[in-house]
Amino acid sequence: MQLTDLRQKSRVKHLLCVLITCCATFKLFANEYYFASIDHLGEQQVAQRVLPQIYAQLGHNIHITPLAANRAQYEANSGLKDGEILRIFSYGKENPNVIRVPTPYYSLSTAVFVLAGADIKINSVADLKGYRIGRVRGVKHTLNATKNIEKVYDSNNTKQLFLQLIVGNIDIALTNHQDGLMTLKELNVDSIQLINKSIADEPLYHYLHRKNIDLVTPVDNQIKAMKQSGELQQLIDEAELAVY
Incomplete structure (x- = not known):
C-alpha cells in the first residue's frame, strides 16, 4: 500500500513539473x-x-x-x-x-535634395511639379508627397536614390532629412545639397x-x-x- 502511495505521489509530482514547464514555456x-x-x-x-x-x-x-x-x-x-x-x-x-x-x-519630415548649384527652389509639395522626382520605393511619406507628380522614379534605398541624382536621372531626391544627411556622410560626396529640410511633416x-x-x-x-x-x-x- 505504501509503495503504491509513493508511486502515485511521484506521478503527481512529475505531472506538476510538466505543467509548470508548459506554463513557463507558454x-x-x-x-x-x-x-x-x-x-x-x-x-x-x-x-x-x-x-x-x-x-x-x-x-x-x-x-x-x-x-x-x-x-x-x-x-x-x-x-x-x-x-x-x-x-x-x-x-x-x-x-x-x-x-x-x-x-x-x-x-519625420520630407526633405528636398538636389545637385549642388542647381537652380531649383522648392518651398512646398506643389513646387515639385515639372521636375523628375526620385524617392525610395514603398516609403509612404514620399509616396504621399508625389501623388500628383507625373515623372517619379523609384530606388531601392537612399544610396541608390542619391546615385540616380548624381548621374542626372532625376532632378530632385526626396527622403527624410536626417536619413538623407546620414547617407551623404556614408557616400562621402559633396555634390548633393539639402535645399529644404521639410516640405511635409508626418507623425509616425x-x-x-x-x-x-x-x-x-x-x-x-x-x-x-x-x-x-x-x-x-x-x-x-x-x-x-x-x-x-
Missing part, C-alpha cells in the same frame, strides 16, 4: 512578438532602438526584421509578422488588417496586425506615459545620436 512564447521594419532608413533605425524599450516595460520581448518597404507592408498586413514598427497615418487606411496604435511616438505610428488587438491599448498607454514622463524623448535623443 509565457515565454506569449511574450515574444515579431515585427517588420523598412531597411536602410534612418528613422526606422531609430525606431528599432526605441520600440523594444516600450515593449520591455510591458514585459514583452520583440524581434525586428528589416525588409524592403513593400515586403514589410505585405508581411505585416498578411499576418506573417505581428505588425510594423513605424509608419505614417495613411498606412493604416491602406492596410485593412493592421491596427494603428493611436499615439504617435516619432515623426506603430501598427499591429489585428490578431494582436489586445496589445493596442496597453502599448498606447505605455507610449502616453513615457511621453508624459519625458522618458520617450530621452530614448529618442539617445537613438538619434547613435544612428545619425
Whole structure:
C-alpha cells in the first residue's frame, strides 16, 4: 500500500513539473512578438532602438526584421509578422488588417535634395511639379508627397536614390532629412545639397496586425506615459545620436 502511495505521489509530482514547464514555456512564447521594419532608413533605425524599450516595460520581448518597404507592408498586413514598427497615418487606411496604435511616438519630415548649384527652389509639395522626382520605393511619406507628380522614379534605398541624382536621372531626391544627411556622410560626396529640410511633416505610428488587438491599448498607454514622463524623448535623443 505504501509503495503504491509513493508511486502515485511521484506521478503527481512529475505531472506538476510538466505543467509548470508548459506554463513557463507558454509565457515565454506569449511574450515574444515579431515585427517588420523598412531597411536602410534612418528613422526606422531609430525606431528599432526605441520600440523594444516600450515593449520591455510591458514585459514583452520583440524581434525586428528589416525588409524592403513593400515586403514589410505585405508581411505585416498578411499576418506573417505581428505588425510594423513605424509608419505614417495613411498606412493604416491602406492596410485593412493592421491596427494603428493611436499615439504617435516619432515623426519625420520630407526633405528636398538636389545637385549642388542647381537652380531649383522648392518651398512646398506643389513646387515639385515639372521636375523628375526620385524617392525610395514603398516609403509612404514620399509616396504621399508625389501623388500628383507625373515623372517619379523609384530606388531601392537612399544610396541608390542619391546615385540616380548624381548621374542626372532625376532632378530632385526626396527622403527624410536626417536619413538623407546620414547617407551623404556614408557616400562621402559633396555634390548633393539639402535645399529644404521639410516640405511635409508626418507623425509616425506603430501598427499591429489585428490578431494582436489586445496589445493596442496597453502599448498606447505605455507610449502616453513615457511621453508624459519625458522618458520617450530621452530614448529618442539617445537613438538619434547613435544612428545619425
